[in-house]
Amino acid sequence: MKELHIVCKVRKKRYRYISQISNKITPNLLKRDFKKDDPNIAWVTDVSEFRFNRKRLYLSVIQDLYNG
Template sequence: MRHRGFTTNHKLVMRLMKLAHLTCMLRVKKYHSYRGEVGKIAPNLLKRDFKAMKPNLKWVTDITQFKLFDQKLYLSPILDLFNGEIISYTLS
């Protein structure tokens, strides 16, 4: 429709497609990050220096969310920057 000069809302197109029984089998979901409640920002102690000269000097962590068997799982490992070894992790 856009190529023919019509300007429409995507919701209108979806509604018209549904009325004509032309709904798609899979609708792509957009990525939505959740910022949560904004609190204090931690100080940048590493200043992008991700190398350590000896073990247990610098540890980092991150949280990864993935979906498995229709459930959301969260993985949070703690890594030693000296050799990339996983010190500990939590899965919930």
């Protein structure tokens, strides 16, 4: 890359501060018990953001802790 004078441009990530979110601590209802004996007792989710063709796409996975 040096010989061909090629430079890789690295963009800094912009971190945004959201002032509407309060600093309250919510109670830990699961207490790290991720196995349940009955269905529909505890559901967990995760949201991921992807950028594709200059658009933001969101993937949300919802999982019941009973059967995984």
